[in-house]
Amino acid sequence: MIFHSRDFNLTEKLDYYAAGASVFYGLYYTPIRVFRLEQSKKERLLNIWTWTCLALYAAHVSYLTFWRWDYTYNMAANVVAGIVQNILWSWFSITRYRKMHKIWAAWPGLIVAWIVFAMSFELLDFPPVGGMIDAHSLWHLGTVLPTYWWYNFLLKDAQEDMAVSSSSSSTSSSDEEDRRPRPRTRRQSSISQILPALGEVPAYPPSERFFDPPRPPKVFRDRLGLSPLRSRPKAETMDSIFNQPKPVVKIQDEVKSALVQNAAPYPLPEGKRFQYGTAGFRMKADLGLDHVVYAVGIVAALRSKRRNEATIGVMITASHNPAEDNGVKVVDPMGDMLEQEWEEYATKLANTENALFGDVYEKLTNDLLVDPVHQVHTRKSRVVFARDTRASGPHLIKALKASLDALHVEYTDYGILTTPMLHHMVRCHNTKNSPRPFGEASEAGYYKKMANAFKKAMYGRKIKGHLTVDCANGVGGPKLHDLLKYLPNASNDGIDIKVVNDDVIKPEALNYEVMLSVACNNSLLIIFQCGADYVKTKQRAPPSSNAVPFERCCSLDGDADRIVYYFIDDNKEFHLLDGDRIATLAANFIADQARIAGIGDKLKIGVVQTAYANGASTEYIQKVMKLPVDCTPTGVKHLHHAAKRFDIGVYFEANGHGTVLFNDNAIDIIKSHDPQSPGQKHALESLDALTDLINQAVGDALSDMLLTEVALAHRAWSPQDWMNTYIDLPNKLVRVVVPDRNVFKAVDAERRLESPAGAQARIDHYVNLTNRGRAFARASGTEDAVRVYAEAHSARDAEKLANQVAEVVEAYGMRAASKS
Ligand SMILES: CC(=O)N[C@H]1[C@@H](OP(=O)(O)O)O[C@H](CO)[C@@H](O)[C@@H]1O
Known part of the structure; x- marks a missing residue:
């Protein structure tokens, strides 16, 4: 190997400057990755760091060019910059490896060890062997291997990043609006910086990133050239990783038999079919709900592993149903409702015979937690749970504990809580060590x-x-x-x-x-x-x-x-x-405060409603308040998801379920905006306080009550003033019992019936005959019935329209039953 034997002044300078640039780039990039400076909230820090590194490098080159060509100084500068990176990457490897238990997470630290070894040739110089191979050439030779190694680490790290992002986004429901792009944070996620050629990659709130599910989605695999149709040289290796048949994981016999044994007191009732509905499972408590709750314990355990040991919540409640009913629902790591795809697994487990619990658990483990890259099933599960005051609560909690015990889940029993308090606890647990902790996971x-x-x-x-x-x-x-x-x-x-x-x-x-x-x-x-x-x-x-x-x-x-x-x-x-009024009051108040604070034009504020929202409220929001309105299917999970598309998304169902979501961009702007007047300062501080007052995990009656009181006090409004903002259209809600509600399939945010064929045309006919008429029918997700809603210019017309539509539903319901 011949190095530097034919150097000119220029080539020597180019060599030193290029080597310096590479070392300084490492110094620049390392803290960005290690401390995630690419996140939008650290933008200022990133700017300072970028300019500092550029200035350092410019000073370094200027010193060598214009001051002194100083070999010792150059060496010292490079070694110091290198040591800083090495320390940071070693620390990164140790902490990542401890958290993920994956060898590749330790690669940067091992590469550092290798580089230190290779660099020792550079420092412990010796005369060239055979007059040709000197220590410097061996150092360069030693840097070849880590390049390949490092490239593979970056790839793995980027894939992990994408997997995390995709999980955060995978709550999408199947409705049309959910496929629209989410608002982007100001800076892209690190993957797009590492692999810019991939194009745009959606960015997600940093607070959601630390959960780490397996396997990047197909769209990313295609972009990376990992799909079988691409034939790039690297693709074959990665392709084989992602498309191998899944390994079969065997669950220990003692776990399987514990699952079967512990279920013994909670048999599956004959002839009953359970379904995870709008708000989990809900039914008469003594008709087999204990079996369902037992199954939900298994779902929560699986879900926690899948979300990288995040704490999952289970709430035992039937909300507004009668006292003899009860229900159970699962709360995801950020305090929102269980991801829709998982409702299917919950339904499957709830309808499983006791004797098959072990086998179904094994199958779901293989389907959901295991692939050749991720062996998520070995992770721990963490669950927290609570119940409301219903008499059936303690028995159901016993059933839940029985399945959690069979699976050795770490759990906390919060006793009696409101549903939103349990959601709050879940989010607090999972954001404890994140940049945006939600709070203390206790009642106090x-x-x-x-x-x-x-x-x-x-x-x-x-x-x-x-x-x-x-x-x-x-x-x-x-x-x-x-x-x-x-x-x-x-x-x-x-x-x-x-x-x-x-x-x-x-x-x-x-x-x-x-x-x-x-x-x-x-x-x-x-x-x-x-x-x-x-x-x-x-x-x-x-x-x-x-x-x-x-x-x-x-x-x-x-x-x-x-x-x-x-x-x-x-x-x-x-x-x-009602909820429509609370939404308009809250949105109006927040939009006003944002305007007074001088940040109104920086924030996208919007309202999300369902088809049950009174038409007058929708018109008021759009025409008077001049804010955009989205309509989603019934159920807070849909509204919550849609509200995330705004910087500040206010969502409420007419019946009073709802809250306000502030995204990271909104919080950053509220916290960092420099007030220009005392008025601006007050408004900013009020908005800042609202981000804590409002339970952003889920709609919360206590928090919404205080929000309403604050908004009314700021406006000095009586309830009459609030009422005078707009006049509701008279409306009527009717509950129709049919032989099988599932034949009624709704589309267009549940505003139209797709089946039974012909039913919607009949509804349209009656709506067209009614002055300012609007009506729809949809199957309830919580009761065995179809709900009909109608509104019109007068109360009489609204009632008449509701009855006409109810008759259509009854007739088509009977017709479908007689056909089957
Ligand atoms: C018209 C109506 O009030 N529907 C309620 C009711 O859902 P249904 O799917 O309509 O049964 O219970 C849900 C859960 O509590 C709630 O989110 C929803 O608003």
Whole structure:
């Protein structure tokens, strides 16, 4: 090997400058990858680092060119830059390897060791062997192997990155809107920086990136040339990795038999078919729900492994259903609803005979957790769970623990919580060590976060009069009493709250719209009319609220994940302020604060509704508030997903489920914007407080209640002022029982029926005959029924249209049953 034997002045300089550039580039890139400086929230840091490195390199070249051609200095500069990188990569390897247990994660550290070994030739110089092979040439020779090795590490690291990103995005539902691109953060993810030739790669919130599921999706494999149709030389190796037959993982016999044995008290009822619906499984608690809950424990265990040991939540509740019902649902790592694809696995397990639990678990492990690259099944599972106050809760928790025990899952039992509190806990657990921790995973942590944010968001505003809160005799009652211990009262710039229907001792008192009469002193007394569902469907205040005219009242549902407001006027007329009203109030308030803060034009604010939203509210948002509105199928999982497309997405179902989501871009802007006036400062601080006050994991009645109070106080609005913003179109909701609701398949965000054939044409016919008429029918996801909604210019027309559509549904339902 001959090195530098024919150097000229110019070639020598080019050699040194190029080598310096390569070493300095390493110094530049290493902290970017190790500390993820490419994330949008670290943009400022990245800019500073870029300019520092450019300045260092320019100074280095200038010194050598214009000052002194100094070999010792050049060597020292390169060695120092190299040592810094080596230390960082070694640290990166140790921490990554500990976390992932994958050999390739340790490659950078091993490459460093190799480079140090090769570099020792450079430092421990010796006379050229045979007058030709000197120490310097051997050092260069030693750098050939790590290049190949390093390239492979970058590839693996990039694939891992894409797998993480794809998991964050894979919550897409199948509806049309969900296929639209998500808003991009300002900077692309690291993969697009490493492999720019791949083109655009969607960027996802950094907070979601640390979960690490297997296997990049096909679109990325194609882009990487990994699909069988491409024939690039490298593709064959990678292709064979991704397209090999999956290895078969055998689950230990003792785990399989524990799954079967522990299930013994919870048999699958004969002739029953369970389905994961709009909000998990929901049914009469004594008709086999314990079997379903047992199966859900297995789903949660699998899901936790799949999401890289993230904590998964399980909530036992049937929300607004009657007291004898119960239900169960799974909460994903960021506190949102279970990814849609997994509902199918939950349904499969729930319908599995006890004797087959071990085999089905083994099959799902092989299908979902194992491929030649990822052996996710060896990871741990972590689950947290809670229940509402229903009498069947403790038995169901026992069933859940039985399956978690069989699978050696690490779990925390939170006892009794509201549904949104459990979602909060899940997100807190999973963001504990992330750049955006959600909070403390305890009840006190939840109350403190909300109470502090409430005080800040109020910004000294006064709340007029007290608020009466009907807790539906559900879990919201005791939890609201606990929250009040942290909230200041009105005389201390806080809020006075009168709690009604907070009896959790009588389980049968929960929720109810059901008219129940009991004998009392020889007379009939009507009790238990309470809860958000009662108020919304009966358009009546619960008798126990005893509200005087214009007093603000609100009702929660059984698990406190939805809320509606209402008041009576001086003619004792009832006025409902439902989820649509809360959405318009919140969106209006937030958009105003953003405008006052001087950041209105930097943020995309939008509202998401379902087909049940009153047409007048949609028109008001679009025409008066001038904000975009998206419509999704029923169920908060759809709304939540759609709201993520905005910087600030406000979503509410008309029945009061909903919240507001702030994406990373919005939070960065709110936190970093430099206020130009005291007004701007106030508005920015209020917005900042709202990001904590609002439970962004899921719709939360307690948090929504405080948000509403803050918005009303800032505007100094009475409930009447709020009501006057627009006039609702009269509407009617009807529940139709048919032999098989599944024959009713809806499309276009559930606004039209695709089947049974001909039904939609009949509905259209009646809608066209009605002044300002709108109507639709869809199968419920939580009850065995079809729901019909109609609105029109007058209450009579709305009622007539609803009945006409209900008749269409009944007729087509019967016709389908007689055919089958
Ligand atoms: C018209 C209506 O209120 N539907 C409710 C109800 O769903 P259905 O699929 O309509 O049964 O329960 C869901 C879960 O609680 C809730 O998200 C939804 O808004």
